[in-house]
Amino acid sequence: MEHHSLRHLVEVLFIGGVIGWFAGLIIRGRGFGIIGDIAIGIIGAMFGGWMANVLGLSINSALGEFMMAVLGAVILVGLTRFIVRNAAAAGSL
Numbered sequence: 001m002e003h004h005s006l007r008h009l010v011e012v013l014f015i016g017g018v019i020g021w022f023a024g025l026i027i028r029g030r031g032f033g034i035i036g037d038i039a040i041g042i043i044g045a046m047f048g049g050w051m052a053n054v055l056g057l058s059i060n061s062a063l064g065e066f067m068m069a070v071l072g073a074v075i076l077v078g079l080t081r082f083i084v085r086n087a088a089a090a091g092s093l
Helices: 003-027 033-056 062-089
Strands: none
Touching: 003 033, 003 062, 033 062
16 A cells, blocks of 8 residues: 555544544434444534535535535434434343
8 A cells, every 4th residue: 555545544534534423412312332423524524515415505615515524424423323222122132
């Protein structure tokens, strides 16, 4: 793996972790642990980018990309917690 690719991977993981942690704070609660928060942050960022494309939004700044990533992560964290909470209440977990 070349240096640039490794650097990019580290940046994505770090930013994804920050976004996941931030989304967990916005939704309130303890989150899903560091690995879960990173995963939700990365997947949420991709979901936010997808939502921007579907809505026809053109995001041309790092701040805009960050905001869509946070929005995607917040939605993903909220949905995940809703599903886990309802499954636990129903006795499925």
